[in-house]
């Protein structure tokens with residue numbers, strides 16, 4: 001099985017509030033791939049049967065699909081949530097710097113970009129000015145996050161957002177031809 005990619009220069013430090021946290025040991029450029037997670041997938045029902053510390057390591061990659069890493073944990077496995085993150089997704093398992101990241105900065109993404117499940121709820125202590133204080137699996141519904149992270153959501157979350165933001169009854173009709181003139 002292909003292994004998780006954890007970018008060189010990503011390291012793990014002990015964080016006073018967050019436990020272990022992935023930190024940039026060097027500068028990352030906007031657009032640089034930070035992590036590509038690999039593993040086997042399980043369902044939400046199977047995820048709920050795991051111990052909570054095992055569940056903390058999961059990455060949601062589909063509506064009912066979670067990636068489990070059975071290999072040794074890498075720095076990429078300690079990328080934490082932030083309400084003001086510096087990374088986002090370009091596909092279900094690839095995390096990319098959304099902006100330049102300075103040496104010493106924590107490398108983070110907003111779990112609302114990937115998580116729509118029932119068990120992700122936690123009190124956030126990211127300490128950023130935009131902190132929501134409570135992270136939940138329904139945060140993808142927040143319009144300010146949908147705007148801020150447009151293009152950076154994992155595909156299954158982007159689909160979910162599109163499905164609830166499209167006007168009801170927005171199907172092709174005979175009127176569609178009128179838009180061409």
Ligand SMILES: [Zn+2]
Pocket residue numbers: 082083084124125126127128130131132133
């Ligand atoms: Zn926060």
